[in-house]
Amino acid sequence: MDSEFWHQRWQENRIGFHQQEVNRWLRSCWLGAQPHEPVLVPLCGKSHDMLWLHEQGHPVDGVELSALAAEQFFSDNQLAVQVSEIGPYRCYQHHHLALYQGDFFAAKALGRRYRLVYDRAALIALPAKMRRQYAQLIAQLVEVDGTILLVTLEYQPVQQSQPPFSVSEPEVRALFAQNFEIELLGRVAEPDHPRVQTGELSAFDEVAYRLTRRG
Numbered sequence: 001m002d003s004e005f006w007h008q009r010w011q012e013n014r015i016g017f018h019q020q021e022v023n024r025w026l027r028s029c030w031l032g033a034q035p036h037e038p039v040l041v042p043l044c045g046k047s048h049d050m051l052w053l054h055e056q057g058h059p060v061d062g063v064e065l066s067a068l069a070a071e072q073f074f075s076d077n078q079l080a081v082q083v084s085e086i087g088p089y090r091c092y093q094h095h096h097l098a099l100y101q102g103d104f105f106a107a108k109a110l111g112r113r114y115r116l117v118y119d120r121a122a123l124i125a126l127p128a129k130m131r132r133q134y135a136q137l138i139a140q141l142v143e144v145d146g147t148i149l150l151v152t153l154e155y156q157p158v159q160q161s162q163p164p165f166s167v168s169e170p171e172v173r174a175l176f177a178q179n180f181e182i183e184l185l186g187r188v189a190e191p192d193h194p195r196v197q198t199g200e201l202s203a204f205d206e207v208a209y210r211l212t213r214r215g
Ligand SMILES: C[S@@+](CC[C@H](N)C(=O)[O-])C[C@H]1O[C@@H](n2cnc3c(N)ncnc32)[C@H](O)[C@@H]1O
Pocket: 006, 007, 017, 018, 019, 042, 043, 044, 045, 046, 047, 063, 064, 065, 066, 069, 102, 103, 104, 105, 120, 121, 122, 125, 163
């Protein structure tokens, strides 16, 4: 997906991926034993999940292409914000909640590595070739023994023309197994999903994994 696709989605407010509720896997399986450990949230949108993580005591670094998303995150939540330029990013910051607006694929320029990552709807937002680049970059950004809570989607019939993409368990393993231990945490079928209800899809599952960086 090129950046223009996402800018247009935000301009037209076509953000069906945005959830009003904190994600179920984040609530039930969050791995942050150390509440003061910073969390990287790639392709973060204006997700409420970042606020939840911040409320648990984590400094949060979100990375998001869209300036509209960044501005809406802070205005929707009535958070005072300071804006600065950091490397290739515009950084919106409130206390220990930072949203780096720019291309996630430039994230090495921040010179940081993380022990905790939360990916909900980031990997599945990217087409196949970019998913491989994403997996390589994430491996470089995560410290040894660091963990990722990865939340994907699987649906039938699969289409690969636009996000969200269906990313199967074998693909997750192929993308990450070289650098991570992979534990399937579970899957939840969503028979009430609108695209299942209309008959467009026969099944729609949300699937969660814990990835642990090997040395
Ligand atoms: C499917 S949405 C998911 C947003 C968020 N994770 C959530 O759960 O609501 C994908 C987001 O990634 C952003 N995005 C796409 N490509 C990006 C990139 N290269 N760098 C940073 N953000 C990107 C889009 O603007 C969009 O907000």
